[in-house]
Amino acid sequence: MSTGEIWIAFYTILRREIRRFMRIWPQTLLPPAITMTLYFAIFGNLIGSRIGEMDGFSYMQFIVPGLIMMSVITNSYSNVASSFFSAKFQHSVQELLVSPTPNWVVLTGYVLGGVARGLCVGATVTVLSLFFTHLHLHNLFLTILIVLLTSVMFALGGFVNALFARNFDDVSIVPTFILTPLTYLGGVFYSISLLPELWQNVSMLNPVLYMVNAFRYGILGVSDIDVTWALVIICAFIIGLFYIGLTLLNRGRGIRS
Amino acid sequence: MAYAIEIKDLKKRYGNGFEALKGIDLTVEQGDFFALLGPNGAGKSTTIGILCSLVNKSSGSVNIFGVDIDKDFAGAKRYLGVVPQEFNFNVFETVFNVVVTQAGFYGIPTHLAEERAEKYLKKLDLWDKKDTQSRMLSGGMKRRLMIARALIHEPKVLILDEPTAGVDIELRRSMWEFIKELNEQGTTIILTTHYLEEAEQLCRNIAIINSGEIVENTSVKALLKTLSSETFVLDLDESIDQVALEGYDIKLIGDGSSVEVAVMKGQNLNDVFAYLNQQNAKVVSMRNKSNRLEELFVKLIKGSK
Numbered sequence: 143m144s145t146g147e148i149w150i151a152f153y154t155i156l157r158r159e160i161r162r163f164m165r166i167w168p169q170t171l172l173p174p175a176i177t178m179t180l181y182f183a184i185f186g187n188l189i190g191s192r193i194g195e196m197d198g199f200s201y202m203q204f205i206v207p208g209l210i211m212m213s214v215i216t217n218s219y220s221n222v223a224s225s226f227f228s229a230k231f232q233h234s235v236q237e238l239l240v241s242p243t244p245n246w247v248v249l250t251g252y253v254l255g256g257v258a259r260g261l262c263v264g265a266t267v268t269v270l271s272l273f274f275t276h277l278h279l280h281n282l283f284l285t286i287l288i289v290l291l292t293s294v295m296f297a298l299g300g301f302v303n304a305l306f307a308r309n310f311d312d313v314s315i316v317p318t319f320i321l322t323p324l325t326y327l328g329g330v331f332y333s334i335s336l337l338p339e340l341w342q343n344v345s346m347l348n349p350v351l352y353m354v355n356a357f358r359y360g361i362l363g364v365s366d367i368d369v370t371w372a373l374v375i376i377c378a379f380i381i382g383l384f385y386i387g388l389t390l391l392n393r394g395r396g397i398r399s
Numbered sequence: 400m401a402y403a404i405e406i407k408d409l410k411k412r413y414g415n416g417f418e419a420l421k422g423i424d425l426t427v428e429q430g431d432f433f434a435l436l437g438p439n440g441a442g443k444s445t446t447i448g449i450l451c452s453l454v455n456k457s458s459g460s461v462n463i464f465g466v467d468i469d470k471d472f473a474g475a476k477r478y479l480g481v482v483p484q485e486f487n488f489n490v491f492e493t494v495f496n497v498v499v500t501q502a503g504f505y506g507i508p509t510h511l512a513e514e515r516a517e518k519y520l521k522k523l524d525l526w527d528k529k530d531t532q533s534r535m536l537s538g539g540m541k542r543r544l545m546i547a548r549a550l551i552h553e554p555k556v557l558i559l560d561e562p563t564a565g566v567d568i569e570l571r572r573s574m575w576e577f578i579k580e581l582n583e584q585g586t587t588i589i590l591t592t593h594y595l596e597e598a599e600q601l602c603r604n605i606a607i608i609n610s611g612e613i614v615e616n617t618s619v620k621a622l623l624k625t626l627s628s629e630t631f632v633l634d635l636d637e638s639i640d641q642v643a644l645e646g647y648d649i650k651l652i653g654d655g656s657s658v659e660v661a662v663m664k665g666q667n668l669n670d671v672f673a674y675l676n677q678q679n680a681k682v683v684s685m686r687n688k689s690n691r692l693e694e695l696f697v698k699l700i701k702g703s704k
Contacts, residue, residue: 143473147506154503158492165491233487237548240451240481241504242473399413399445399454 143242151243152251159255163221163262170221171263174213178267181209182274185331197333197364202275206268207358208330211292213267215325215350218260218293220317222252222300227307235397245391249301249384256297257290264289277361284369285360291376292353296321298383305387305396324350329358334366349375401465403429403478403556403587404450409459411445411611419445421611422459427604429464429555432579432588434598434619436696437608443591444484446608447560451481464555477505480554482545484561490534494525497533498548505552512551519547522577539570546574556587563594575601595696599623607699614699628663630688633671636681644674659688 143151163170182202190201197204229235238248271277279285299316307313328350334342345351346367356372359365390396404427411420420442427433437443448454450461452472461468463475488497495516502512520526523543528536533544542562549557559578563571579601582588592598598605598619605622607615615622638655648661649671660671675682 143506150506150508151504154500157503158500161496162491229489232489233483233485234489236453236483236487237489237501238504239453240476240479241501242476242506243504244473394455398452399448 143244148244148247151241152247155238155243155248155251156254156258159221159225159252160258162225163255163259170217170259171266174217174263175266175270178209178213179270181205182271186274197335197362199362199364200275203277203362204333204358205331206271206275206277207361208328208354210264210267210271211289211354211357212325212330214260214264214289214293215296215353216317216321217263218256219296219300219303219321220313221259222256222297223303223307223313223316225255226252226301226304227310227313230304230307230397231310239397246388249298249387249391252301253294253297256300257293260293260297261289264293279361280363281360285357288353288356288360288372288376291373291380292357295353295376295379295383298380298387301387302383302390305390307396324348325354327351329354329366349379352376400429402426402462403431403464404589405460405462405465406446407460409446409449409461410457411442411449411454412457419611420449420457420459423608423611423613425606425613425616427556427587427589430582430585430587431604432582432602433590434602434605435589435591435608436595436598436605437591441608442611443608444560445611447481447483447558447589447591450558451479452476477552478555480549480552480557482542482549482557482559482562484564486541486545488533488541488544488548490532492533493530494520494533494536494544495529497544498551501548502551507552515551515553516547519550523547524573539566542566543570543574546577550581554586556589557581558589560591561593562590563592563597571597607696609699628661630659630661631668632686632688633658633660633675633682634684635675636683639678639680642678644671647671 186202186205190205193201195201226235229238268277303313303316327345328348329345334345334351337345352367352372352375355365355367356369359369404425406423406425408422408424409420410418410422412418423442423446425446435443435446445454449456450463450468452468461475464478466475466478468475492500498516498520499509499512502515503509507515516529517526520529523546525540525543525547528540533541536544546559546562557578562578563574566574575597578588590598590602602619604618605615606613632652634657639651640655642649642651642658644660647666647670650659651657652659658671658675660668662668662671672682
């Protein structure tokens with residue numbers, strides 16, 4: 143395919159993905175907005191007022207970056223996982239397989255569809271958080287870079303999950319049993335400096351900790367980890383997951399007999 | 400001139416050890432109306448799946464308009480339009496979006512895709528349903544939607560896998576008229592069907608596949624010539640009591656107002672007409688007892704077992 147044709151194919155996949163999550167907004171955009179509003183109201187306002195300051199900020203200000211990141215991670219992941227698995231389930235993925243669209247374009251299109259939903263939800267949650275507290279941006283470029291790369295990374299993870307999934311349970315296992323614990327234990331609600339040294343070291347093995355803290359650094363200017371490490375880890379995951387996703391796609395894992 | 404499809408020693412063994420194709424050779428000429436027939440599980444869908452990239456082959460070569468799928472699969476895929484047996488579109492998309500989105504996967508600009516979508520949806524009587532979610536369509540409409548989608552990039556080869564399954568007679572006829580028109584305009588048609596009278600009426604060449612092997616690959620005309628006998632049913636204006644004609648296997652059926660006769664190679668129906676004329680019985684209509692191709696098909700499949 144020529145560059146122009148590849149661009150049209152990519153744009154078609156991306157447009158279809160955006161149209162999909164916009165069409166079913168009560169399932170895709172509304173729930174995270176409601177959930178995060180409850181988090182802000184209960185953890186931030188009610189409980190947070192008794193917790194006091196954390197790393198020099200009110201508890202509400204402290205948890206906002208983590209909650210934004212949590213919604214970006216969950217939505218980027220689940221958008222690609224559910225969309226690509228549905229395409230497999232309905233066999234509509236065959237529309238792409240019979241076409242000359244290169245596999246890397248298929249992968250990129252789906253991933254950026256997930257990123258679009260992740261960012262859409264992230265922006266909604268950010269706006270909602272402003273009803274509860276005020277935020278000042280410490281480093282705009284870093285904030286955008288981290289949220290973008292994290293979204294890409296989890297969208298890639300969702301794609302690999304969808305390729306392996308054989309039923310709808312397989313699509314929900316990873317978010318429920320892996321992603322949620324990693325996110326909750328990834329410094330969304332607390333600074334790891336509160337933990338005993340052993341658990342601080344264990345927490346350092348959790349990749350989500352790096353993303354949440356790097357994002358928090360971009361907004362508040364405080365972090366439990368070195369932001370450079372966070373960037374290195376996210377980029378390494380992106381390269382690894384892209385390679386795995388593309389290799390599986392080329393082999394036809396889960397989509398070709 | 401390159402063949403539309405050229406398959407050499409194509410083999411497919413699935414992960415569970417089942418050998419679906421045992422090294423088939425097949426050629427389809429450009430502009431042909433070709434039937435690929437076989438019983439369920441014979442290897443038809445596997446062959447088609449390999450052609451359009453839904454199944455990975457184990458070995459062998461496939462060329463589409465001279466393009467080797469191992470060397471330039473994307474290039475080869477441009478020549479193919481596929482109408483699969485199962486509905487495989489996004490049921491939540493509108494009819495128009497299903498077709499236009501498919502065009503996008505071939506790199507066709509939106510304005511051209513929309514023009515073509517209008518053309519083919521009108522041609523297939525679906526234009527008034529363009530804004531309907533595809534899951535709301537009837538079975539026949541869904542089938543036509545898949546034909547419109549397969550044509551959106553104007554392929555040189557159109558593969559139809561059981562396209563008329565579950566489609567009513569009127570719709571089936573109009574569908575075939577349209578497919579014949581496409582063939583006359585130069586599109587190569589490859590058809591799999593269980594309705595053998597369709598294959599006999601429409602196709603010029605035919606391949607019969609059984610247990611992963613090609614058991615016959617010839618023209619429909621040549622294949623029909625191999626029939627050793629044909630059985631006809633002649634309806635008479637009045638009932639007769641008995642019937643006997645030397646050299647012919649002839650008998651009365653029903654209340655005696657119809658005659659069934661087997662005509663062997665070298666015999667002809669004129670003898671039968673003359674005999675019935677002598678009996679003062681006039682033939683008012685005549686038909687084949689069964690589809691000729693069907694008889695051969697059953698014979699070939701049995702013979703290959």
